[in-house]
Amino acid sequence: MERVIVGITGASGSTYGKRCVEVLVANGIGVDLIFSRTGEKVFTFETGISPETFISSLPQDLVKLYRADDLFAPPSSGSYRTSGMVIIPCSAGTLGHIANGTTSNLIHRAADVCLKEGRPLTIVFRETPINRIHAENILKLITAGATVLPASPAFYSHPQRIEDLVDFIVERALHSLLGKRFGLIKEWEGLPPQGDES
Numbered sequence: 001m002e003r004v005i006v007g008i009t010g011a012s013g014s015t016y017g018k019r020c021v022e023v024l025v026a027n028g029i030g031v032d033l034i035f036s037r038t039g040e041k042v043f044t045f046e047t048g049i050s051p052e053t054f055i056s057s058l059p060q061d062l063v064k065l066y067r068a069d070d071l072f073a074p075p076s077s078g079s080y081r082t083s084g085m086v087i088i089p090c091s092a093g094t095l096g097h098i099a100n101g102t103t104s105n106l107i108h109r110a111a112d113v114c115l116k117e118g119r120p121l122t123i124v125f126r127e128t129p130i131n132r133i134h135a136e137n138i139l140k141l142i143t144a145g146a147t148v149l150p151a152s153p154a155f156y157s158h159p160q161r162i163e164d165l166v167d168f169i170v171e172r173a174l175h176s177l178l179g180k181r182f183g184l185i186k187e188w189e190g191l192p193p194q195g196d197e198s
């Protein structure tokens with residue numbers, strides 16, 4: 001079974017991470033799920049449900065939950081094979097840890113493993129405005145092989161609901177991670193043919 005690691009941190013936008021996990025399991029892709037300590041709290045605050053309640057609603061054979069302080073867990077090792085990792089949403093704090101190689105929890109370590117093993121790492125960064133430290137960390141991560149995908153949805157598809165904005169980011173993140181399309185957004189096909197105005 002294909003597996004990906006999903007990290008959910010304490011940045012705003014927990015609903016991106018929730019939707020991402022739902023889409024992965026709906027497509028039969030296994031998820032190794034890690035919440036940071038603040039990620040658990042922000043998730044509960046923003047979505048209105050606890051991580052435990054969320055996970056209990058998912059197929060148990062497809063989702064494995066690891067504690068962020070469990071550095072003995074499989075995603076800590078490069079010998080544990082996955083298709084890569086997405087951190088969604090990713091805080092400035094987690095971005096800084098990964099960019100500077102300081103791995104103090106399982107999210108940082110699993111991301112470090114992806115970079116050293118040459119596996120895809122997609123970071124859905126959520127902070128605004130950004131300072132020079134954020135910009136330098138983003139540059140370091142891009143240079144190291146990660147994709148940094150700001151949580152900034154587009155409006156050219158005329159979104160009608162918040163869910164449409166969330167789906168835009170989740171589709172882009174999963175496409176960058178796995179190179180597959182998940183059908184959450186309509187592909188841009190250019191403007192419809194215009195009548196000749198001359």
Ligand SMILES: Cc1cc2nc3c(=O)[nH]c(=O)nc-3n(C[C@H](O)[C@H](O)[C@H](O)COP(=O)(O)O)c2cc1C
Binds near residue numbers: 011013039042045
């Ligand atoms: C409600 C709430 C929203 C937050 N939103 C953001 C955010 O959008 N981006 C960010 O970088 N930090 C945000 N923070 C701060 C992080 O949670 C904090 O820096 C934390 O230490 C990050 O640790 P983590 O990456 O291990 O989750 C927020 C905190 C709270 C309580």
